[in-house]
Every structure is written in C-alpha cells, then in structure tokens.
Amino acid sequence: MSTEDQITRLEKRLAREKAARQQAEELLEEKSREIFEINEGLQENARLLGATVVNANDGVIITTADLDNGGPEIIYVNEAFTRISGYEPDEAIGKTPRILQGPDTDRKTLDKLRNSLGKGKPFKGELKNYTKDGESYWLDISIVPIRDKGGTITHFTAIERDITKQKKFEKELRQEKETAEKEVAERQRIEGQVQEYTDKLELMRFEALEAQKKAEEASEAKTEFLANMSHELRTPMNGIIGMAEMLMDSRLDTDQQENVETLHGSSENLLSILNDILDISKIEAGELEIETVPFHLGTAVRQVVQLFLPLATDKGITLDMERDDDVPSAVVGDLGRIQQVLRNLISNALKFTEEGNITVVLRATTNSETPSLYLAVEDTGVGIPKDKLDKIFEKFTQADTSVTRKFGGTGLGLAITQQLVELMGGEIGVDSLEGQGSTFWFTIPLTMADEASVPVNLYDEKQGTTDIELSKNLRILAVDDHPINQTFAKKLLKKLGFSHVDLAENGQQALDMIAANSYDIVLMDCQMPELDGYQATTLLREREQKTGEHLPVVALTANAMIGDKEKCLKAGMDDYLSKPIKPDKLIAAMKKWAEPNDVTEAPDIELQAEPEVSEAGSEIMDWDRLRMFTDDDPEEEKALIEMFITYAEESLEILKNCQDGEDEEWKKAAHKLKGSAANLGAQALSDVCMEAEQGFDQDKGSKEEILTGILASYEQVTNLLNKEKIGA
Amino acid sequence: MKGIVFTELFDMVEGLFGANMVDDVLDDCELESGGAYTAVGTYDHNELLQIVGALSKHTDMPVKDLVHKYGHHLFFRFHEIMPVFFEKPQSAFEFLESVHDYIHVEVKKLYPDAALPHFETERNGDDKLIMVYKSRCPFADFAEGLIHGCVEFYKEKIDIQSEDKNTDEEYSRIFTLVKQ
Numbered sequence: 021m022s023t024e025d026q027i028t029r030l031e032k033r034l035a036r037e038k039a040a041r042q043q044a045e046e047l048l049e050e051k052s053r054e055i056f057e058i059n060e061g062l063q064e065n066a067r068l069l070g071a072t073v074v075n076a077n078d079g080v081i082i083t084t085a086d087l088d089n090g091g092p093e094i095i096y097v098n099e100a101f102t103r104i105s106g107y108e109p110d111e112a113i114g115k116t117p118r119i120l121q122g123p124d125t126d127r128k129t130l131d132k133l134r135n136s137l138g139k140g141k142p143f144k145g146e147l148k149n150y151t152k153d154g155e156s157y158w159l160d161i162s163i164v165p166i167r168d169k170g171g172t173i174t175h176f177t178a179i180e181r182d183i184t185k186q187k188k189f190e191k192e193l194r195q196e197k198e199t200a201e202k203e204v205a206e207r208q209r210i211e212g213q214v215q216e217y218t219d220k221l222e223l224m225r226f227e228a229l230e231a232q233k234k235a236e237e238a239s240e241a242k243t244e245f246l247a248n249m250s251h252e253l254r255t256p257m258n259g260i261i262g263m264a265e266m267l268m269d270s271r272l273d274t275d276q277q278e279n280v281e282t283l284h285g286s287s288e289n290l291l292s293i294l295n296d297i298l299d300i301s302k303i304e305a306g307e308l309e310i311e312t313v314p315f316h317l318g319t320a321v322r323q324v325v326q327l328f329l330p331l332a333t334d335k336g337i338t339l340d341m342e343r344d345d346d347v348p349s350a351v352v353g354d355l356g357r358i359q360q361v362l363r364n365l366i367s368n369a370l371k372f373t374e375e376g377n378i379t380v381v382l383r384a385t386t387n388s389e390t391p392s393l394y395l396a397v398e399d400t401g402v403g404i405p406k407d408k409l410d411k412i413f414e415k416f417t418q419a420d421t422s423v424t425r426k427f428g429g430t431g432l433g434l435a436i437t438q439q440l441v442e443l444m445g446g447e448i449g450v451d452s453l454e455g456q457g458s459t460f461w462f463t464i465p466l467t468m469a470d471e472a473s474v475p476v477n478l479y480d481e482k483q484g485t486t487d488i489e490l491s492k493n494l495r496i497l498a499v500d501d502h503p504i505n506q507t508f509a510k511k512l513l514k515k516l517g518f519s520h521v522d523l524a525e526n527g528q529q530a531l532d533m534i535a536a537n538s539y540d541i542v543l544m545d546c547q548m549p550e551l552d553g554y555q556a557t558t559l560l561r562e563r564e565q566k567t568g569e570h571l572p573v574v575a576l577t578a579n580a581m582i583g584d585k586e587k588c589l590k591a592g593m594d595d596y597l598s599k600p601i602k603p604d605k606l607i608a609a610m611k612k613w614a615e616p617n618d619v620t621e622a623p624d625i626e627l628q629a630e631p632e633v634s635e636a637g638s639e640i641m642d643w644d645r646l647r648m649f650t651d652d653d654p655e656e657e658k659a660l661i662e663m664f665i666t667y668a669e670e671s672l673e674i675l676k677n678c679q680d681g682e683d684e685e686w687k688k689a690a691h692k693l694k695g696s697a698a699n700l701g702a703q704a705l706s707d708v709c710m711e712a713e714q715g716f717d718q719d720k721g722s723k724e725e726i727l728t729g730i731l732a733s734y735e736q737v738t739n740l741l742n743k744e745k746i747g748a
Numbered sequence: 749m750k751g752i753v754f755t756e757l758f759d760m761v762e763g764l765f766g767a768n769m770v771d772d773v774l775d776d777c778e779l780e781s782g783g784a785y786t787a788v789g790t791y792d793h794n795e796l797l798q799i800v801g802a803l804s805k806h807t808d809m810p811v812k813d814l815v816h817k818y819g820h821h822l823f824f825r826f827h828e829i830m831p832v833f834f835e836k837p838q839s840a841f842e843f844l845e846s847v848h849d850y851i852h853v854e855v856k857k858l859y860p861d862a863a864l865p866h867f868e869t870e871r872n873g874d875d876k877l878i879m880v881y882k883s884r885c886p887f888a889d890f891a892e893g894l895i896h897g898c899v900e901f902y903k904e905k906i907d908i909q910s911e912d913k914n915t916d917e918e919y920s921r922i923f924t925l926v927k928q
C-alpha cells in the first residue's frame with residue numbers, strides 16, 4: 021500500500037473517529053440536559069414536598085424502620101410537631117417517639133400499633149401523649165411504612181393531628197347526648213306511664229260509662245216497671261180489699277172472721293206499699309206535678325190530725341195541734357201533698373212513740389223576703405241515734421232494721437216525704453235525741469191565696485154530719501163504665517139497704533138521667549169514655565147555676581194519686597172516695613152529703629142482725645151466699661163453680677192419700693178446701709173439711725173415715741152445682 | 749442495536765486481522781452511520797448484519813462462525829467493561845439466570861430505548877438449564893456465542909444443545925445446557 025493510500029486510510033479513520041466522538045459528545049450533551057431537567061423536576065418536587073411537610077398543620081415524624089432496640093429513631097420532625105409537643109427538632113431527632121408517652125397513654129393501642137407496623141402494615145389510631153411540659157393531649161396518628169424499590173421497609177412516616185379540642189368537644193357532645201338521651205328516655209318512660217295511665221283511665225272511664233249507662237237503663241226500666249206494676253197491681257188489690265170487706269160483713273165464724281181480717285189488713289198494707297212505690301216511681305220518673313190550689317190551711321192540718329186521733333187514742337198518746345196566730349188561713353199550694361207529708365210524719369211518729377204526746381206545730385214566717393210555712397211533728401218517742409240521722413231520708417233506710425220487722429213499711433215513706441217537700445220548693449229536716457224523741461219539720465214557700473179565690477177544702481168544714489140518719493129510700497145514681505164495677509156498686513148499695521139504685525155508663529148518660537129523674541146523690545167514676553166524671557160534674561154544676569140546686573156528687577176513683585181529690589173538688593165534686601170503696605166510708609160520705617127529702621127508716625147495716633147460719637151438715641148449699649157473689653149472673657156463677665171444682669179436685673187428690681200420724685200436706689189441703697167450700701156456701705163440706713184439718717195427726721183409718729165423709733159431701737155439692745150449671 | 753456491539757466488534761477484528769481489515773470491511777458497506785460508532789449510541793441492527801456479511805467475505809469465514817466467535821469474545825469483554833454484573837453470579841447457570849431478571853433490567857435503566865432480546869431460563873434440577881432466546885433480530889448465533897463464552901468463563905464442563913423454533917413473528921432458539 022502506498023503512503024498516499026496509507027494517509028488516505030488514516031484520514032478516513034480519523035474522520036470516522038471524529039464523527040464517533042461528535043456523536044458521543046452530542047449524546048453526552050443530550051443526556052446531561054436530560055439529567056439536569058430531571059434533577060430540576062426532582063428538586064422542585066422535593067421543595068414542594070418539603071414545604072408541605074414542614075408547613076403542614078399536622079405533625080410529621082419520620083423514623084427509622086427499626087422498631088426494636090430502643091427504636092424507632094426519629095430522623096425528622098416538622099414545625100407542627102414542635103408546636104404540638106413542645107419538643108424542638110434537635111430535642112427529638114435521635115430519640116424515640118416513646119418520649120411523648122405518659123401514664124395515661126393507652127397500652128393496648130400501642131400494642132396494636134406495634135403489631136401493625138411489625139407486619140409492615142399502616143396504623144391509624146388515637147393516642148394520648150404528653151408535651152415537653154408534661155401536659156397531656158390527644159393525637160390522631162397515622163403511620164405508614166416507607167419501602168425501597170426492593171420492598172424493604174426503610175422508614176416510617178407518621179402524620180399526627182392534635183384532636184384534644186375535638187375530643188373534649190366530643191366528650192361534651194357525648195355527655196350532652198347522654199343527658200339528652202337520658203332525658204328522652206325519662207320522658208319516654210313518663211310518657212309511657214302517662215299513656216298507660218291514660219289508657220287505664222280511658223278504659224275505666226269507658227267501663228264506668230258503660231256501667232252507668234247500664235245502671236241508668238236498669239234504673240229507668242226498674243222505675244217504669246214499678247210504676248206499671250204497682251198500677252196493674254192496684255186494680256186487683258181493689259178487688260181483693262172490696263171483697264174482703266164484703267166477706268167481713270158476711271156471716272162468718274170466729275176463725276173465718278180472723279182470717280178475713282188478716283187478709284184485709286195485709287191487703288191494705290200491700291196497697292199502701294204499692295202507693296208508696298208508685299209515688300217514688302213517679303217522683304223518680306219526674307212525672308209528679310205539684311199543684312197550686314187555694315186551700316184553708318188550718319182545715320187541712322186538722323183533717324190529717326183527726327185522721328190519726330183514733331189510733332193515737334188507742335195507744336194512749338195525746339195528739340194535738342199548736343198553731344201560731346199569724347199563720348194565714350187561706351194559702352195557695354198543693355193541698356194533697358202537704359197533707360201526705362203530714363200524714364207520713366204523724367204516722368211515723370205514732371210508730372215510734374209508745375207514750376207521751378205528739379204535737380203538730382204550725383208556724384209561718386211572713387216578714388222575710390221569702391215567706392214560708394213551717395210545719396213540725398214533735399214526738400216523745402224512741403228518738404234516732406246520731407249516726408243514723410243523716411241517712412234517715414234515704415230510700416230503704418230505717419233507723420233500725422228491726423223496725424221494719426216490727427212495724428213493717430217499705431222504707432220509702434220518709435224518702436217520698438223528702439222528695440215531696442223538695443218538689444214543693446221546701447226543706448225537710450229532723451232533730452232528735454235518742455230516748456227523748458224526734459222533731460221532724462219541713463218548710464215550704466208561703467203564698468197567700470188572693471181574697472177572691474175560694475179555698476177548695478172549705479166544704480170540709482161541714483163537720484158532724486155523720487149523725488144524720490140515712491133513708492133507705494135514698495135515690496142513688498152510680499156512674500161507672502165498667503160492668504163489674506157497676507155490679508159491685510149496685511150489690512154493695514143493695515147490701516147496705518139501698519134499693520133505689522140506678523146505673524149510668526158514662527158522664528153523658530148520667531147527665532141525661534139526672535135531668536130526667538131526681539136523685540139524692542151521685543156516685544161518680546172519674547175515668548170514663550165520652551164524657552168523664554170531672555167534665556160531667558162541671559157541666560152539672562153549670563146547669564145548677566140557673567136553678568140554684570146542688571146535687572151532691574161523690575167521686576169514685578181508682579186513681580190513688582194524691583191530688584186527685586183536689587181535681588175532683590175543683591170539678592165541683594163534693595167528696596172523694598178512692599177505690600176499693602169501703603162500705604163504712606161510703607156510708608159516711610152519703611151521710612155527710614145526702615140530704616134526703618123524706619127521712620124514713622135507717623138502713624139496716626147491722627149485718628149481725630141477719631139470720632144465723634143453720635147447723636153444720638143440715639144444708640148442702642147456701643145458694644144465697646153464692647148468688648151474693650155472682651149477683652144472679654149465670655155466667656159469673658158458672659165461672660165461680662168451675663173455679664171451685666178445679667181447686668177442690670186439687671185438694672181432694674192430696675186428701676185421698678191418707679197416712680198414719682201428722683201430715684201437714686193433708687192439713688193444708690183440708691184447710692184450703694174448707695175455705696173455698698165456705699166461700700161458695702157449701703157449709704156442710706166446709707165443716708167436714710174443718711174436721712179433717714183438725715184431725716191431721718190421726719191414724720190412717722180415722723183419716724180414711726173423714727175422707728169418706730168429705731167425698732160424700734163433695735159429691736152432693738157437685739151434683740147440685742152441676743144441675744145448677746146445666747140449668748144456667 | 750447498542751453502539752458497544754459495533755465498537756467491540758471492530759476492536760476484535762482489528763486485533764485478529766489488523767486495522768486495514770476494518771477499513772476494507774467498512775469500504776464494502778453502505779452504512780447510514782458512515783461507519784462511525786460510539787459505544788453509547790444506538791444504531792440499526794441491519795448495519796451489523798452488513799458488516800458481518802462483508803467481514804465473512806474478506807476473511808473467507810462463514811457468518812455463523814464469525815458471529816459465534818464474536819459472542820464468545822464479547823462475553824469476556826463484558827467482564828472487563830461491566831464487572832458489576834459479575835459480582836453476584838458464582839456459576840454459568842447463575843449468570844445466565846441473572847441476564848433476564850437483572851442485567852437487562854439495569855441496561856433498560858440506562859438505555860430506555862434499547863431493544864433487548866427475550867431471554868428466559870428454566871432450571872431443571874441442579875445440572876440442567878433451559879434457555880429460550882426470542883427476538884425480532886436474527887442474532888441467535890450471537891447469543892449462542894455469548895453462552896459458550898459464559899461457560900468457558902466459569903471454566904465449567906457443560907454440554908450445550910440448541911434447537912431453532914422460529915416463527916413468522918420472531919426468531920427463537922432453545923438452548924439446553926447440561927452439566928457434565
């Protein structure tokens with residue numbers, strides 16, 4: 021190779037090397053620039069991170085990864101750390117974070133922390149730490165491991181936030197919440213209780229309402245029932261009493277007389293009880309009305325006192341009346357009610373007084389703004405124990421229950437009395453000393469009658485007319501719509517010896533008959549169809565105005581209501597008789613009012629004067645007696661006979677069963693048959709039955725003998741009765 | 749392809765055949781780089797193929813042998829240039845195993861744009877190692893040279909078998925190394 025070539029080759033090589041060096045230099049420059057730029061970026065990042073860490077609000081601690089051997093060792097803390105803990109960086113770096121711990125740092129949390137970090141896991145929790153000055157504070161601490169590329173942990177970084185205030189706030193909040201919750205719970209408890217009580221109350225209220233409703237319904241039903249019942253019962257009671265009175269007036273042996281008297285007394289008693297019940301029912305039902313009529317006060321009181329005079333005299337008790345001078349004579353009020361109250365009080369006083377006196381006091385207070393009447397019944401009786409005083413006016417209460425047994429009574433009397441007084445706008449009271457006596461008093465507002473008015477009870481002044489002899493020829497008109505009542509009235513009058521008796525069915529018929537005939541007295545039923553007794557009497561009185569005549573009219577009414585009498589008097593009737601009509605009362609009324617034109621002979625009302633009954637066994641049937649009951653009415657007779665046979669058969673069934681020795685059943689059956697046979701007029705049968713009644717304790721043989729007698733006698737009676745029945 | 753492969757090749761050629769051979773080879777090639785290489789630069793791998801082709805012509809040696817020889821040579825050179833990679837591995841197997849997981853990782857850090865072949869290994873007991881070479885460049889022979897260099901470097905007796913598994917997408921060769 022030539023030198024030239026050699027040089028060319030070397031030059032080429034040199035050029036290649038230069039080019040390579042240039043490339044290398046360019047690459048180098050490029051890389052340097054890259055490195056510089058990267059470095060710049062890194063520095064910026066580090067600056068930002070550093071500033072962030074340094075200026076962070078939260079404390080930042082970086083430690084070595086060595087957890088044991090006194091580690092971890094703090095290698096960096098930021099400013100916030102110093103602010104929170106009080107340790108300057110040079111006081112902390114090289115130490116362990118344990119310097120921050122103290123007595124109240126929770127060991128369990130530290131164990132958890134160590135456990136997490138030991139496994140290379142981050143930790144987050146709350147810890148109590150202490151400042152350099154020993155003050156405690158709460159940290160929210162979050163520690164994360166820092167790993168190198170190979171994943172090995174090289175450091176730990178902790179970010180710590182001071183949560184002392186937050187904790188305190190939380191605690192306060194929690195306490196507040198707790199108190200609030202407690203309050204709420206307490207309130208709920210109370211509300212629950214209140215609700216429970218309310219529920220209970222509501223239930224009780226509901227039950228009470230139900231009970232009240234039921235009670236009210238029951239009470240209403242009871243009142244209504246009682247009112248109906250007593251009314252219904254009164255009608256048959258009237259029949260019983262009337263019949264008993266008639267029986268009493270018929271020929272009876274002593275035994276029968278006694279029995280009938282008991283029957284009569286019990287019936288009267290029962291009727292008065294019924295009246296009481298009816299009264300209280302009416303009062304409770306609010307159906308009772310208070311009337312205002314002008315009446316003579318003195319007369320009214322005297323009448324009541326007189327009523328009780330015989331009873332008081334019987335008991336040996338003085339019954340008198342004390343009346344102040346300033347008590348007005350004519351007043352306006354409910355005459356009947358005032359009399360009823362007085363009657364109740366006097367009858368009560370009589371019940372409980374064995375000796376001494378009963379005084380009825382009558383006073384008036386006229387000078388006050390509310391003038392009033394004062395009436396009192398003073399007695400010297402047993403008196404009322406103090407503890408019973410305030411209950412004395414209650415229903416069904418008597419001072420002593422034994423009183424009920426001894427004196428009878430419904431226990432309604434005083435309750436009715438009180439109600440009546442209150443209804444009249446008055447007041448009632450009692451003063452009593454046990455063993456000394458009682459004073460029952462009542463007041464009622466006083467209203468004077470005006471001078472023009474005529475007191476309704478003025479006629480009652482017509483006293484002492486009972487002595488007038490009654491003529492058997494008295495012409496009587498009995499007005500009643502009911503056939504049975506008509507029969508009864510006619511029969512009674514006939515029995516009393518009056519034969520001139522006419523019957524009218526209603527008011528109009530009565531007026532017509534009065535116009536056509538002349539009568540001495542009219543017995544007037546009040547309730548009648550078409551024209552009732554009141555209307556008829558009013559019309560009669562109007563008619564009489566022209567003639568100046570006065571035909572006495574005596575009202576007959578089943579209405580036992582007090583006040584009816586006043587109604588009658590108002591209508592112009594002269595007197596009032598409540599059914600059942602008692603013969604003696606009827607006679608008394610007729611004696612009082614009837615002024616016969618010609619007095620002939622006195623009526624034979626002496627029943628004893630009638631012929632004696634024939635000896636036992638001599639007569640099978642007393643037809644007169646039977647007919648007295650049936651008034652010759654074949655229908656009635658038939659019915660009575662059938663009834664007798666039915667009862668008799670019943671008794672005979674029992675009598676046919678004869679046994680040795682005492683047999684109460686047998687005795688009762690005999691007694692029953694004895695009674696009904698006697699009533700019918702089958703005296704012989706009645707007598708054998710009496711023999712049986714007395715021989716109820718004999719042996720079988722004797723009883724069978726008596727029975728044969730009874731059966732024989734019964735057969736005779738039935739034979740006769742059957743003939744009569746067929747004949748009828 | 750990293751510039752070092754070119755500079756080291758030229759150094760070896762100079763040593764074996766003299767500097768003129770390098771000039772002759774370069775004169776024969778049409779190179780984009782103009783034949784000026786620096787170790788830290790990056791060049792088209794086709795330039796290497798041209799150079800090796802020209803070298804084969806001038807030296808009358810097959811390309812395969814040349815490349816194989818160069819690989820063997822380069823391994824020893826690596827030991828001189830980059831001793832860090834030799835700190836840990838104590839045997840040929842250990843070194844070969846570190847290529848993929850360690851050496852290539854480090855190379856990537858320095859030269860993020862370096863296109864490195866895939867080099868997986870699989871130990872089969874103490875005595876057997878299977879290495880799979882995968883690349884888009886046809887340098888399996890070069891790799892085989894390096895492996896032989898490695899075995900020789902650690903002065904071990906290892907039998908090396910190879911089998912090509914090329915596909916349409918890449919070149920692949922499986923090396924089976926068995927200790928003797």
Ligand SMILES: Cc1cc2nc3c(=O)[nH]c(=O)nc-3n(C[C@H](O)[C@H](O)[C@H](O)COP(=O)(O)O)c2cc1C
Binds near residue numbers: 149177
């Ligand atoms: C990064 C880091 C920061 C810590 N900061 C605190 C701290 O502020 N307060 C504290 O009580 N402990 C802190 N500790 C926890 C203690 O250093 C220690 O780990 C803990 O007391 C548990 O370990 P011991 O059981 O050995 O005491 C920190 C730990 C680490 C790793």
